[in-house]
Amino acid sequence: MMTNSMTEKSLPAKRPLADWLRWNVAKLVVAPTFALIIFFVYGFIAWTGYVSFTKSKMLPTYSFDGIYQYVRLWKMSTWHVAMENLLVFGGLFILIAIVLGCLLAVALDQRVRAEGLLRTVYLYPMAISFIITGTAWKWILNPGLGLEKMFHSWGWESFSFDWLINSDMAIYTLVIAAVWQSSGFVMALFLAALRGVDSEIIKAAYLDGASLSRIYLVIILPTLRPVFLSSFFILAHMAVKSFDLVVALTGGGPGNSSIMPANFMYEMTFRRNQIGLGAASAMMMLATVMAIVIPYLYSELRERKHG
Structure with a gap:
């Protein structure tokens, strides 16, 4: 014991x-x-x-008032202009950045000389902020300082490039600057994916007599669907929340011709003291992002479940 x-x-x-x-x-x-x-x-x-469901103005109030702010929001012509600009800017920005980034990746995938230097040059714009990008392109596209003045000094007096001060074309200057900054990032995504493709597949296609363009279009690029989707959703998110680029490049002008939803929200909330209206516009931006993200997540989860 x-x-x-x-x-x-x-x-x-x-x-x-x-x-x-x-x-x-x-x-x-x-x-x-x-x-x-x-x-x-x-x-x-x-x-x-x-x-967003209250009548808050300078200070928030918490008495529920239904969809008053949303009805008011969609009656404003400036908001309609902002949403139309988002569709134009987002569509062109995403399409051009993906196409250009893919083409750059395919070109670099040919093991060109000074590939490391070219990768750095193409990718570097992504390292700077949209404020710097907007400021630089504002100088370049300014008729009195940039391209137009340069061509005039070279003797091409008839050359005109006044998009920055043209209300019908100002939105496209945002596309130019955004594509310049983001296409290198898309290139890096595609290049990483291309370097993961089995070289034996390319050799077999060459032996079958396929041309280089056909190999990429028919064999390689269709296998990069996840990269296309990832690029699309990253760029779409950047397009929806574009604010600083607009402020630095066009200021939303001339007039309100290049205003975006994020700038509208800032204007209503912090300059016009319409917190409820600004909150409603912010929720509409969130709904736009969710309308893009949710179908993607659903498709991914469905593929994993059945795959």
């Missing part, structure tokens, strides 16, 4: 708290960050959504 009691005393005592900490220390480390994200991101999204 004495031996058994001595053996029990010599066994280490159970430490449930220490064991629990050992298994949950990672969760404890991540928990504060997770809580802050929930509060400052999703909490303020919910707050903005509620404010």
Whole structure:
């Protein structure tokens, strides 16, 4: 009996708290960050959504007033212009950036000389902010400072490029600047995917007599569907939240001809003291992003489930 009691005393005592900490220390480390994200991101999204259903002006009020702000929003011609500009800008920006980025990736995939230098040159614009991009292109496209003046000084007096001050063409200057900044990033995505393609497939296609263009169009590019989708959703997200590029390049003008939803929201909220209306426009921007993201997530989950 004495031996058994001595053996029990010599066994280490159970430490449930220490064991629990050992298994949950990672969760404890991540928990504060997770809580802050929930509060400052999703909490303020919910707050903005509620404010959009009130008649808040300079200061928020919390008396529910239905869809008054949304009805008011869609009756404003400036908002319609902003949404039309988003469709034009987003469509052209996404299409041109993907096509140009893909072509650059295919060109670099031919193992050209100074490939590393060219990759850096094409990708570098993505490292700078849209404010700098907008300012630089504002100088380049300014009729009195940039391209037009340069060609005039070279003797081409009839040359005219006044898109920056033309209300019908100002939106396209945003497309030019955005494509210049983002096409290198798309190129990097495609180039990484192309370098992962099995070289034996290309060799077999060459032996069958396929041309280089046909190999890429028929064999390689169709396998890059995930890259096309990823590029589309990244660029679409950038297009919807475009604000600083517009401020730096066109300021939303001439007039309101190049205003975007993000600039409209800022104008209503911080300059005209219409918090409820600004919140409604912000929720419409969120709905636009969700309309793009949700179908993509659904298709991805469905493919994984059935794949």
